[in-house]
Amino acid sequence: MAEHEREELMDVAPGAPHDSLMSETLSYIIGLGLALLLTGISFWVASTGAIWGPGVAMGLVVLAIAQMGVHLVFFLHITSGPDNTNNVLALAFGVLIVFLVMIGTIWIMAHMNVNMGPMPELTNLQMQRG
C-alpha cells in the first residue's frame, strides 16, 4: 500500500485539528458564533413572555441539544466521515446510556411520586401541624 493512501485511511481522534490553519480557526469561529447565538436565544426564550408558556421548557431543551451538537461538530470535530466511525459509535453509545438513565429515572420517579405519595388531605394536615 502506498504511503499517501495510508495517510488517508488514518482514523482521527476527537478534537483533532484540520489540515490548514485557516479552516481550523474558521471552524472554531463558526462554532463560537453558533454557540453564542443559541445561548442568547435560550436566555431570551426563558425571559420573554412572547412564547406560549408550556412550550418554553421544551424549546429550551431543543436549543440545548442543538448547542451540544454545535460543540461536538465545531469544537470536538466529530463528523460523519469514515475516519470518525469509532468516535461516533462511542458517542452514540454514551448518548443511549445518558438518555436511558435520565428519561428512565424521571419517568419512573414521577409515577412513584403520583402513586405512592401521601394523600392530599394528609399533606395538608402535616403542613398545618408544621
Added chain:
Amino acid sequence: MTSAEAPAVGLTHGASEDTGLGHRGPESKSIVVPYGFWLFVLSDMVLFSALFATYATLAHAADGGPISNELFDRTLVAIETLALLLSSFVCGLAMIAARHRNLVWTEIWLLVTGALGAVFLGIELYEFAHMIGEGAGPQRSAFLSAFFTLVGCHGAHVTAGLLWIGTMMAQFWAKGFQPHIMRRMMCLSIFWHALDIIWVAIFTIVYLIGTL
C-alpha cells in the same frame, strides 16, 4: 500486503479498508490515547446523567425552604456561561497554536483559557457562598443537596481542568512540543470542551427551566 490477505475482522465490509480495524494493525498512539480519553469523557457524561436524573427528581422537594426562583440570578449565570464558552473557544486556539509549534501563542491562549475558567469558577464559588450564607446550603433540603452535588461536581471538574491547564503550560515550557506532550494537550482540549457541553445542560435545566 494486499487487502485479499487481510483477515475479515470486526466492522470491515468486504474489501473496505476504512474502519481502522484488522489488516493495518492498531492505530498510532496519537489516535489511540485521545480516543481512550474520549471514552473516559463519555463515561463521565454518564455519571453526570445520573446526577441530572437525581436533580430532576428532587427539584421540587424544597421542604418549605427556598426554591430555585428565589435563589438563582440569571445575569450571573449568563456571565458564567459566556466565560466558559469563550474559554472553550480559546482552548481550541491554543490547540491550533500547539499544532503549529508556536510556543508563545500556545502559552498565551492556555493562560487566557485558564483565566476565563477561573472567572467562571470564581462566580460559581461566590454564588455558593452567597447561598450558604442565606441558609440555603446543601443540608437545607433535598433540592439543594441535589443542586450542590450536580453543580459542585461540574465545578470540581473545572478546578481539575485549571490545574491541568497550569501543568500543561509548564510542560510546554519545559519540554516543548514532544509527541507525548501533544497527546496530553489533545486530551486536555477534549476534557475542556466536554465540560462546556455539560454546562450547557446545567444552565438550561437548572438555571433557565428551574426559574421559568
